Amino acid sequence: MTERRQKFANLGPGLCFASPWVVGFVLLIVFPFLASLYWSFCQYDMVNPPRLVGTENYQRLFRELKTGEGFGKAVFNTAYFAVFSVPLSIALGLILAKFLSWKIRGQAIYRTIFFLPSIIPVVAASILWIWLLDPQDGMINYLLSFIGLGQQNWLNQSREAISVDNVKQIGQSIQTGGPLRVFGSKDGLVLISLWGVGNWIVIYLAALRDVPHHLYEAADIEGLGGLRKFWHITIPMLSPVIFFNLVMGLIKSVQTFTSIYIISEGTGAPNESLLVISLHLFVSAFSDLDMGYASAIAWLMFLGLAICTVLLFRTSRYWVHYRAGSV
Amino acid sequence: MDDIASREEVVFWHFWGGKDRDVVDDVVKRFNASQDKYFVRAIAMPGNNLDTKLFLSIAGGDPPDLVNQDDPIVADWAYRGIITPFDEFVDATELKRVNQTLFPAAQKLGQFDGQTFAVANGLDIRALIYNKSFLAERNLTAPQTLEQFDQVCKQISPPGNEPRDFYAYLPDSRRLWTWGFVHGGRFLSGDDVQLNDASIVAALRWMKQFSAWYGPDQIAAFRRGDQSLPGKTFPLLPVNDQDQHGRYIFTLAGQWNTRDVVDFINRRKQKQLPHPEFGVCPLPVPAGGRQHAGWVNGNIFVIPRGAKSKTGAWEFIKFWIGETNANDAARTCAAGGWIPVSRQVVAEPYFQKFLADNPLFRRYVELAQSENQFTYPMVPGATFFVRKVNAMTEKVFLQPNAPVEPEIDATRQLIQNQISRIRQQYRKDLP
Structure with a gap:
């Protein structure tokens, strides 16, 4: 048997062995992916056959983007969440990883403690956070009360910490001596997202071990302090990992669903301030029976993420440093 | 078999x-x-x-x-x-x-x-369940008109923006439906969304006045506390054995909550502790409103x-x-x-x-027979309708700057568009 014939003879068994994955991939990933593209151009309620309506669903989405209703509101809420949760997660993960890399007694225990939250189910963690952020009896407000910020309404008011209205209100409170209310529901959500930073810490810890020691030795000889070494050596050497976490974090933040569904009882409450894209998609599909519109949301979300990822890759050449010989 | x-x-x-x-x-x-x-x-x-x-x-x-x-x-x-x-x-x-x-x-x-x-x-069915003993101690009775209800609420919980242990009553933003019907409003006529009906607007303004009395932040924080009660206790009921009232004196509640009240009284009796008496009354009515009405x-x-x-x-x-x-x-x-x-x-x-x-449950059964009990609008897109009205009420109720009429008009238009869209999509003459 020639080598070529031998290869073909092996193809059948090879495909058979791979078929569980291939069939699953085609049926559960490729087919829904393509079906949702088709449905995004249809009026479809899951029970009656889909009917082509052209670009009607997309036109509606762009109209809503303009008016700030529906999808527009969801995009704003998602963007606010992503813009604050991703950088904060990166920064916190990096700082904690640096601390946890110190060779001190009980290092493994500390590392385990910081990783533990990541293995707690999202549902349990969400309920726990609802308690922690309770305005009257929650531990977070109790801790904040020591610095005079103990009256935050967190998950039950649609205030955004970083907004013009809020800055004005804070200014008024300072003038009148009233209680300082800074944070609202989206800020609460950002805080909750930091809970899962343990996963990122693990990646940073691995990357920290990979930073060549001679760079720090050279810095020592030059007389650099700890902070400058961190800024000029550690961060540039970790930049590929930071970049990876940035891309993955962006995707994850845009797709966040479970915790928001639980916290807002599936409605995006209060006042639709937690109506993120994934929840808007879910409600449109399964409550409003508008699967066509929901599919269009999914595709715009996909395209939006793809564009953001490409832009991030484009910018990476300016701030991500790969060592010679590495990719 | x-x-x-x-x-x-x-x-x-x-x-x-x-x-x-x-x-x-x-x-x-x-x-x-x-x-x-x-x-x-x-x-x-x-x-x-x-x-x-x-x-x-x-x-x-x-x-x-x-x-x-x-x-x-x-x-x-x-x-x-x-x-x-x-x-x-x-x-x-x-x-x-x-x-x-x-x-x-x-x-x-x-x-x-x-x-x-x-x-x-x-x-x-929804009605007001109230702490009868608390009212009796203050020579108050269950209100029949909305004006009386306002007075009772202000007497029990005078307006002010300070934290409190309990309130006479606080409206829930999901209950514009109930108060809208009580005020004599209708949310839909044919396919025409009637959120701008004067009675609905009046109901929303009436709900918003509580926010003006007590401050939206205080209300939001206090409401969250209802959900933190042990074992999802009905917030009308006292949590501790020594208390004679819960977080509210009046609550707009369904008939299933009468079971909670009966269980509470039985528990107190078993412990040989005094217990407050509770009553149920129809929702108080404003001038021109509907008697024995509700959602x-x-x-x-x-x-x-x-x-x-x-x-x-x-x-x-x-x-x-x-x-x-x-x-x-x-x-x-x-x-x-x-x-x-x-x-x-x-x-x-x-x-x-x-x-x-x-007897508490009996009042609910009496109300169930009223002609003035109304459902959510029977229209395609009703779930959207309900969701948007609730969100709008929450916004108006909990954001002091949110103006009533523009919010109502915007929400009305949004719902109207959704109904029209569904009607258009399912036109029988389309393939």
Whole structure:
């Protein structure tokens, strides 16, 4: 048997062995992916056959983007969440990883403690956070009360910490001596997202071990302090990992669903301030029976993420440093 | 077993769990024992995914024969052909007779476009449950008018923006429906969204005044505290043994909360502790408002498109609501603490005895018979309608700067567009 014939003879068994994955991939990933593209151009309620309506669903989405209703509101809420949760997660993960890399007694225990939250189910963690952020009896407000910020309404008011209205209100409170209310529901959500930073810490810890020691030795000889070494050596050497976490974090933040569904009882409450894209998609599909519109949301979300990822890759050449010989 | 095998199977999906599931299983058992033609197989699907499974089963050609629901889905599902009108397979005279035995509110829950798409099997009514002893100690009585209610609230909880242990009453942003109907409003006329109806606006302004009295931040924080009570305690009830009132003196609550009150009193009696007395009263009415009014919902039976045993399902429905045996239905309602949907079941001696033993519950049953109990709008897009009205109310209620009329107009337009869109999408002349 020639080598070529031998290869073909092996193809059948090879495909058979791979078929569980291939069939699953085609049926559960490729087919829904393509079906949702088709449905995004249809009026479809899951029970009656889909009917082509052209670009009607997309036109509606762009109209809503303009008016700030529906999808527009969801995009704003998602963007606010992503813009604050991703950088904060990166920064916190990096700082904690640096601390946890110190060779001190009980290092493994500390590392385990910081990783533990990541293995707690999202549902349990969400309920726990609802308690922690309770305005009257929650531990977070109790801790904040020591610095005079103990009256935050967190998950039950649609205030955004970083907004013009809020800055004005804070200014008024300072003038009148009233209680300082800074944070609202989206800020609460950002805080909750930091809970899962343990996963990122693990990646940073691995990357920290990979930073060549001679760079720090050279810095020592030059007389650099700890902070400058961190800024000029550690961060540039970790930049590929930071970049990876940035891309993955962006995707994850845009797709966040479970915790928001639980916290807002599936409605995006209060006042639709937690109506993120994934929840808007879910409600449109399964409550409003508008699967066509929901599919269009999914595709715009996909395209939006793809564009953001490409832009991030484009910018990476300016701030991500790969060592010679590495990719 | 042979007997069952020869009968026609009726597959019944419902979402009841816990104690209620035992009551449902008992109804099914009694129905099956009374039958030689049909056999009901009940499948419990607690949680939120019953709808999705139902759509998949219809699309897959194997739906259940009967489904219990409690969301405002009748018009939406009827319009999309997801459920079958009873008029298609039930004799018109019989259907008319059954509908006539139902309370007006129960009838409204099942009608869409002049046809019967659902049959209610239990009603959920709202009224004010209040701490009678607390009022009596202050020489106050249950209010009958909204003006009196305002005065009582201000007397018990004077306006002010400070943290408190309890409030006389705080409106919930999901209850514009209730107060809107009480004020004499209607949310929909034909396909025309009537959120700008003067009575609805007045109801919203009345709710917003509480926010002005006590401060939106205080209200938001206090409301969250209701959900943190141990074991989801009904917030009207005291949590600690030494307390004589809970977080509120008045709460707008459903009839199921009377069970909590009775359990609380029994617990105090067991501990030989004093307990406050509680009362139930209809919602206080403003000038020009509706007496004994409110928003009603309930559990409804629907028959999915493609169901195989529609007549079997219909027989089971009649059995459940007491059309075939009112005494049996009376026992079911008493066991579950459910409000019957028909006069004949309420009139049963067994149920009358139950009402005599449960005076708080009795007031709810009286209200259930009122013509002024209204449902969510029966229109395609009702779930969207409800969601947007609730969100708008929350915004107006909890954001002091949010103006009432512009918010109402914007929301009205949004809902109107959604209804028009659905109407347009399902035009019969389109392919």
